[in-house]
Amino acid sequence: MARTIFEKSRAGRRGYRFSGEPAPAPSGIPDSYLRKQAAGLPEVSEPEVMRHYVALSTLNHHVDKDLYPLGSCTMKYNPKLNEDVAAIKGFAGLHPEQRDDDTQGALEVIHLLEEKLCAITGMDRFTLSAAAGAHGELLGMLLAKKYFVDRKQNRRKVLVPDSAHGTNPASAHLVGFQNQALPSGENGEVDLDVLNRNLDDETAVFMLTVPNTLGIFESRIGEIIELVHAKGALCYLDGANLNALLGWARPGDMGFDIIHVNLHKTFSTPHGGGGPGSGPVGVKEALAPLLPEPRVRRENGRYVLAADGAESVGAIHSFYGNFGIYLRALSYIIRHGGDGLRRISAAANLNANYVAHALDGLYPIPHGKRCMHEFVASGEPFKKYGVRTLDIAKRLMDFGFHAPTVYFPLIVPEALMIEPTETESKETLDRFIDAMRQIAKEAAENPELLQTAPHNTPVRRLDEVTANRKPILTAPLEDSTG
Amino acid sequence: MSFENMRFSKEHEWVQFEEGSNLVTTGITDYASGELGDIVYIEFPEVGQELKSMEPMGTIEAVKTVADIYAPLSGVVREVNTVLNDDPGIVNQSPYGEGWFVKIEMSDRSELDGLMEKHEYDRMVGKG
Numbered sequence: 001m002a003r004t005i006f007e008k009s010r011a012g013r014r015g016y017r018f019s020g021e022p023a024p025a026p027s028g029i030p031d032s033y034l035r036k037q038a039a040g041l042p043e044v045s046e047p048e049v050m051r052h053y054v055a056l057s058t059l060n061h062h063v064d065k066d067l068y069p070l071g072s073c074t075m076k077y078n079p080k081l082n083e084d085v086a087a088i089k090g091f092a093g094l095h096p097e098q099r100d101d102d103t104q105g106a107l108e109v110i111h112l113l114e115e116k117l118c119a120i121t122g123m124d125r126f127t128l129s130a131a132a133g134a135h136g137e138l139l140g141m142l143l144a145k146k147y148f149v150d151r152k153q154n155r156r157k158v159l160v161p162d163s164a165h166g167t168n169p170a171s172a173h174l175v176g177f178q179n180q181a182l183p184s185g186e187n188g189e190v191d192l193d194v195l196n197r198n199l200d201d202e203t204a205v206f207m208l209t210v211p212n213t214l215g216i217f218e219s220r221i222g223e224i225i226e227l228v229h230a231k232g233a234l235c236y237l238d239g240a241n242l243n244a245l246l247g248w249a250r251p252g253d254m255g256f257d258i259i260h261v262n263l264h265k266t267f268s269t270p271h272g273g274g275g276p277g278s279g280p281v282g283v284k285e286a287l288a289p290l291l292p293e294p295r296v297r298r299e300n301g302r303y304v305l306a307a308d309g310a311e312s313v314g315a316i317h318s319f320y321g322n323f324g325i326y327l328r329a330l331s332y333i334i335r336h337g338g339d340g341l342r343r344i345s346a347a348a349n350l351n352a353n354y355v356a357h358a359l360d361g362l363y364p365i366p367h368g369k370r371c372m373h374e375f376v377a378s379g380e381p382f383k384k385y386g387v388r389t390l391d392i393a394k395r396l397m398d399f400g401f402h403a404p405t406v407y408f409p410l411i412v413p414e415a416l417m418i419e420p421t422e423t424e425s426k427e428t429l430d431r432f433i434d435a436m437r438q439i440a441k442e443a444a445e446n447p448e449l450l451q452t453a454p455h456n457t458p459v460r461r462l463d464e465v466t467a468n469r470k471p472i473l474t475a476p477l478e479d480s481t482g
Numbered sequence: 483m484s485f486e487n488m489r490f491s492k493e494h495e496w497v498q499f500e501e502g503s504n505l506v507t508t509g510i511t512d513y514a515s516g517e518l519g520d521i522v523y524i525e526f527p528e529v530g531q532e533l534k535s536m537e538p539m540g541t542i543e544a545v546k547t548v549a550d551i552y553a554p555l556s557g558v559v560r561e562v563n564t565v566l567n568d569d570p571g572i573v574n575q576s577p578y579g580e581g582w583f584v585k586i587e588m589s590d591r592s593e594l595d596g597l598m599e600k601h602e603y604d605r606m607v608g609k610g
Contacts, residue, residue, distance in 0.1 A: 166548070390519075390546065407546040413517075464545045468522035469570065 002059060002458075005052050009042040015049065015050045035131035059458040061402045062273065067428050069355075069416025071374045071405035072165065072213055074243045074265035075272060082268060082328035083333065091327055094199060094317040100304050107303035110296045110320060112278075115332045120333075120341065121239070122252025123259060123282030127291045131323045132242055136260030136279030137207075142203045142313045143258055143283065143290045144234050145175050150290075150311070155233065161190055163214060163409045164237055177204060184411060188214040188367035190224055199231045200263075209238040210251065211418070213409040215352060215371035217244075225255035234258060242266045243350055243421070244373035247342025256330035267329035278325040283324050292316045347422035348373040355420055358433040364438045366412055374419035376412045382443040385449050389414040392439055395453035395459060399435035483578060489597035492606065493536070493552040496578065497597060498522075504591065508554055509582040510573065512541065513607045518544040521570045524551075526562045526584060532588060533557055535593055551583065555593045563583040583594075 025034055044052070061068065066463055068075035086092065094106055114126040130136040142159070148155045158172035162181045169179040180198055185191035190208070199206075206228045211217045218224060225235050237251045237259035243266045245251075251259045263278040264271040271277070283291065293307035305320065336344060349372050356369040356377075364376035379389035393403035393416070405417035420429055442449050454460060489497045494514035498507045515521065523543040532552035533539050540551040562584050566572055573581035588594075598606065 117494040388519075410547065410549075465522065465571075468520075468543075468545055 002056060004188070005042045005044060008044055008048060008052065010270070013043045013045055013048075015044070015046040019177070019409065024040070024303050053467075056093065057154060061397070062271065063249050066400050067420065067424055067432055068272070068403050069217075069400040069418045069420050069432065070272075070402060071376070071419040072408075073261070073271065073405065073457055074240075074373075074419060074421055075402070076265075076421040077423035078245070078270050078274070078328075079335075081333065082331050082459065083329040086324045088327075091301060092324070094323075096323075099301070104303055105303060107296050109330055110323070111298060111303055111327055111431045113258060113333070114296070115331065116333050117261065117280055117282060118252075119260065120246065120250070121242070121251030121259060121282050122254075123256075124252070124285045125288040125291060126280050127295065128278065128280045128326060129138075129292050129315075129317045130279040130281055131322055131331040132277035133165040133238070133262045133265075134171060134261060134315070135227045135277075136262075136281045136396065137167055137238065139238075139281050139292065139313070139316055140236050140260055140398075141171050141175040141177060142259045142316075143206070143281070144313075145286055146290050146313050147287055148204055154338070155202055156437060157200070157202045158204055159198055159206045160210065161208065163188065163411055164207060164209060165213065165240060166408075167203070168238060172205070172207065183389055184212075188411075189217045189218050189220065190222060191217045192223060192227065195224065196227055198207055198231065199227060200233065203228075203231055203233040205234045205236050207236045209241055210254070211294065211372040211374075213241075214367045214376050214412070215241075215374040215419075216367060216373055222255050240265060241373060244345055246345040247338055250344055252284070253281070258282070263325055263329040268332045269325045269328040276325060278322050278329070278372060294320055344422050345373070348420075351422060351424060352418070353419040355418060355429055355433060358417075358429075359436055362437060363416065372445050373421075374410065374417060377467045378412055378420060379414035379416055380476075381412065382440070382447075385443050385447040387443040387447045389416055391447075392416065392443070392449040392455060395439050395442070395450045397436075397454040398456045399431075401432055401435060417479050456478050484491045485600035488490060488578075488600060489554075489594055490603035491536070491552065491554040491597055492598065493550075493608075495553075495554040495583075497554045497594070499594060504557075504588045505560060505585055506555065506557075506581060506588055507582050507585050509577055510551065511603070511607075512577045513609065515574050515577045515581070518542065518549060519574075520545050520549065521573045524566050524570050524573070524583070527553075529559050529562055531559045533559060535596075553586070555586055555588050557586040558590045558591055559584050560587050582593075 063075050063077055091106060094103060109429050110128060113458050114128060117126045118216050130139050137175045152437060156178050157180055158177040159182055160168045161184055163184050172179050182194050210221060228235050234257040235255060237256040239261035242261050260279045260281045264275060288307055289311040290313050292308060293312045297306050303379045352371050352373050352375055355373040356365055356371050359377055360369040365375055365377050379392050389406050393406045396403050407415055408417060409415060483570050487498055494511045496509055496511055520541060521544050525541045527539045533556055535556045536552050538550040539553040542551050564583050
C-alpha cells in the first residue's frame with residue numbers, strides 16, 4: 001500500500017524557504033488560542049508532494065481515467081472549461097461575508113442559474129442551497145410538511161415505489177413522515193391501481209423518479225399526477241435521472257410540485273471523491289414562499305441577498321450553498337445551450353440502448369432492453385457457476401472499468417445497473433461490451449477467476465464483511481515533528 | 483432437520499411452534515440469508531412491542547443491501563436473540579438454529595394457517 005504523506009515527512013524538509021524570522025502572530029488573538037508548537041504538518045519537498053498525489057490519483061478509478069458506468073449516478077466527464085470558469089479570480093477570491101455591492105457578479109450567477117434551471121425543468125422557482133441530492137430531498141420533504149401544516153391538514157403518509165432510491169424513504173422518515181412502499185407493475189412502471197388504493201386523505205407526497213431506476217419512462221405520468229393531485233397530495237420528482245430528459249420533457253409540465261436536480265450528475269460538476277455536491281430544489285408558485293433563505297432577488301437593477309420571508313422553512317446551509325459548483329454548472333449550461341442539452345440527453349439514451357442491446361441475451365434485462373439513459377441487467381444466469389453479481393463487478397475492475405451499481409434496484413435479482421452517459425465514445429462502449437462478454441465466458445469456464453477478482457488492481461478484494469462488522473474508524477498519526 | 487413444526491412467510495421468515503403453546507420462535511430462511519449474503523447488523527423490535535402480521539418489525543443489514551424484517555404473525559415480542567448483536571454472522575451459519583431472531587407470543591393462532599409449509603416455500607423460491 002502507498003505510504004501516507006505523514007510517513008514520508010522528514011524533519012526540516014521544505015518546498016520553499018523564506019528569509020528572515022517568522023512573522024509574529026497578529027495582535028488581538030487571546031493567548032489561549034495561539035499555537036504553542038508546530039502544527040505537525042508533513043515536511044516534504046515540492047516534487048515529493050506532486051509525486052505523492054499523482055501516484056494516489058493513479059491508484060483510484062476516476063472518470064478522467066476511463067468509463068464509470070455507475071447506474072443512477074451519471075458519472076459523466078467533467079469538462080475542464082468548468083474549472084477555468086470557477087478559478088476566475090473575481091469569483092474564486094470572494095468571501096461570503098462581502099457586501100452585496102461587492103458581489104453583484106456572483107449574485108447574478110446565482111440568479112441566472114436559478115432561471116436556467118427553471119427553464120430546463122419547467123418549475124417556477126429554484127433554490128440552490130441544498131448541498132446534495134438527498135439534502136434536496138430532505139428540503140423537499142420539509143417544504144411539503146410545512147405546506148400542509150400551514151393549511152392545517154394532517155397528512156403524514158409518503159408513498160414511494162419499490163424501485164425508488166433508498167434516500168427517498170429515508171428523507172421522508174427524517175422529516176417525520178410515514179413511508180409506504182408501492183410494488184411496481186410487471187412492466188417496471190407505477191401500477192395505477194396500487195397507487196389509487198394507497199392514496200387517501202392522509203397522503204402528503206408521492207415521491208417518484210422519472211425515468212425510474214430501471215431506466216424506464218413512466219408512460220402514464222399524466223394520469224399518475226392527476227390521481228395524486230385529486231387526493232390533494234403533492235408530487236415530488238427525484239431528479240437524479242434528469243440526464244435522460246433535457247430539452248425533451250419537463251417535470252414542471254408533467255405536473256410535479258417539488259423537484260430536486262443534481263448539478264453533480266446532470267450538469268457535469270465533480271462527483272465521486274470530488275465535489276462538493278449540489279442539489280437545487282425547484283417548486284411551483286404555491287410553494288415558493290416556503291423556500292429556504294437567503295434568496296437572491298433583483299431590485300432596481302441590482303441583486304440583493306435577502307432573508308425576510310415569514311413563511312420560509314429557514315436556512316438549510318451556511319450562506320448560499322456551494323457557490324463554486326454553480327459556476328461550473330452555469331458554464332456547462334451556457335456552453336451547450338438549449339439545443340446542446342437536448343443532444344446530450346439524446347446521446348445519453350442512445351449510448352445506454354446501444355450497450356443494452358449488445359449485452360441482452362448474455363445478461364438478461366428483465367424489464368426490456370428498450371431503455372432511456374440507463375438499464376438494469378441481471379447476473380442471475382451465472383449463479384449456477386457459483387458466480388454472483390458482486391464477482392462480475394469486481395472482475396470488471398481488472399479491465400480498467402469502474403463497476404456498475406450492483407444489487408440495486410432491489411426488484412431485479414443480482415442487479416447490474418448500467419449508465420454509460422453521453423460522454424463515452426462508441427469505441428469505449430465497445431471495449432466495455434467486450435469486457436462484459438469476456439466475463440460471461442469466464443464465469444462458465446473459470447468461475448474462480450471471478451470469485452477471487454480483482455487481480456490487477458492496487459488492492460485485491462477487500463474484506464467488506466469485517467469492514468462492516470468491525471469497522472476501524474480511526475488511525476493514530478505518527479508525530480511528524482519529532 | 484425436521485420442518486414439521488415450522489411455517490414460512492412469503493417474506494422469507496420462518497416460524498417454529500409447539501402444540502399447546504402460543505410462544506413461537508422466528509427467524510429468516512436459509513434461502514434469504516444466502517441471498518442477502520454476509521449479514522452485518524440486525525435491528526430488532528423491542529421486547530414487549532406489539533406486532534402486526536406482515537408489518538416491518540426490524541431491519542437486517544448485509545454488506546450489499548438493507549432489508550426489512552416482517553412480522554410473520556401478530557402478537558407481542560417476548561424475547562430477542564441479543565447474541566446476534568455481537569455476531570450477526572450466526573444467521574448465515576445457522577439460520578434455523580442459533581440464528582433465530584425473536585420469540586413472539588401469538589395473538590391469533592389461526593394466522594399459522596395462512597403461512598406456507600416447507601415444501602410450499604421451497605416451490606416459491608424455486609427449490610422444490
